[in-house]
Amino acid sequence: MRASPGILLNTPRIEIWPGGLLHARSNRDARLLARARHVLRRKRDGRYLAADLREGLQPLLPSLRHEPGIDDALAALRRVHERRRTGIDVVATLPLQRLRERLQALGLDDGYGERSGLPLVPEPDWLALAGFDRYRRPLWLHVDAARAWAHLREAALRDGVLLEAISGYRSHDYQLGIFERKLARGLSVDEILTVNAAPGYSEHHGGRALDIGTPGEPPAEESFERTPAFAWLCDHAAEYGFGMSYPRDNPYGIVYEPWHWAHAPG
Known part of the structure; x- marks a missing residue:
C-alpha cells in the first residue's frame, strides 16, 4: 500500500x-x-x-x-x-480480538449477538478519508462508502439539500468508551443498549455507517425525520447504496434512528 x-x-x-x-x-x-x-x-x-x-x-x-x-x-x-506501487490494496478485516473481554467489561456474554440479532462487525484494515464531519473531525469510512457518500452529498446539494456527517467509523475500543462514559453518567447497560450496539456489533465498526445531519438540526435526534434532508434521503439514498438501518419497531431493540444510514457492500 x-x-x-x-x-x-x-x-x-x-x-x-x-x-x-x-x-x-x-x-x-x-x-x-x-x-x-x-x-x-x-x-x-x-x-x-x-x-x-x-x-x-x-x-x-x-x-x-x-x-x-x-x-x-x-x-x-x-x-x-x-511498497511503492500505485493503487490501493483490497480492504481486509482485522481479527475479532478481545471481543469477549469487551463484552465481559459490560456484564454481557457471548450470547449477546444471538439475542439481539445483530451481526459481528470486524474493523477494516484501512479506511479512506471522506472529508470532515460537522465538528471538523476527519471522517473515516470504508473506501466504497467514502465514494458513495461523496456522490450522495453532491446529489443532495444539487437539489438544494445540505447533508452533514455527524460520525462515521468507530473502533471496537471507541464503542466501549461510549458505554463507559454513559455508565459514568448513571445510565445502565440495558438503557445504553437501546441506543448503542455493544462493542463488536455496531455498523460503525465496518466503516460503512454514517450518522447524518443537516445544518440547524441537533445531532442524532428523532426530529431529523421532519427535515427536508431526511425526506431527500428517503427518496434518493438507495440510488447510492444507502439504507436506514434502524426504522421504527426494528427487530434489534434499537430505538428509531432516522439519522443512521449504512452503505451496503456492492
Whole structure:
C-alpha cells in the first residue's frame, strides 16, 4: 500500500494516522506532529504513541517498545514505506480480538449477538478519508462508502439539500468508551443498549455507517425525520447504496434512528 494523506491504517490496538490531521497536546508534540509523516495513536484512549519522521520513528512515550500491539503497528508502517506501487490494496478485516473481554467489561456474554440479532462487525484494515464531519473531525469510512457518500452529498446539494456527517467509523475500543462514559453518567447497560450496539456489533465498526445531519438540526435526534434532508434521503439514498438501518419497531431493540444510514457492500 502506498503512503497517502487520505488513508488511516488500522491494526487491532493501534491506528496509524497520516500526518497533519491530529491536534497536538503539548509544545513538544506540536513540533513533532508538524513534521510527522504518520502518527501512531492508541485506539483505547487516543494517546499518541510515536511520530514517524523522515529520520526515523520518534517515541512520544518512554515505554513504546512494551506497548501492546506495537509490533503489528510497526509492521503496518513498514509496509507503507516498503511498497511503492500505485493503487490501493483490497480492504481486509482485522481479527475479532478481545471481543469477549469487551463484552465481559459490560456484564454481557457471548450470547449477546444471538439475542439481539445483530451481526459481528470486524474493523477494516484501512479506511479512506471522506472529508470532515460537522465538528471538523476527519471522517473515516470504508473506501466504497467514502465514494458513495461523496456522490450522495453532491446529489443532495444539487437539489438544494445540505447533508452533514455527524460520525462515521468507530473502533471496537471507541464503542466501549461510549458505554463507559454513559455508565459514568448513571445510565445502565440495558438503557445504553437501546441506543448503542455493544462493542463488536455496531455498523460503525465496518466503516460503512454514517450518522447524518443537516445544518440547524441537533445531532442524532428523532426530529431529523421532519427535515427536508431526511425526506431527500428517503427518496434518493438507495440510488447510492444507502439504507436506514434502524426504522421504527426494528427487530434489534434499537430505538428509531432516522439519522443512521449504512452503505451496503456492492
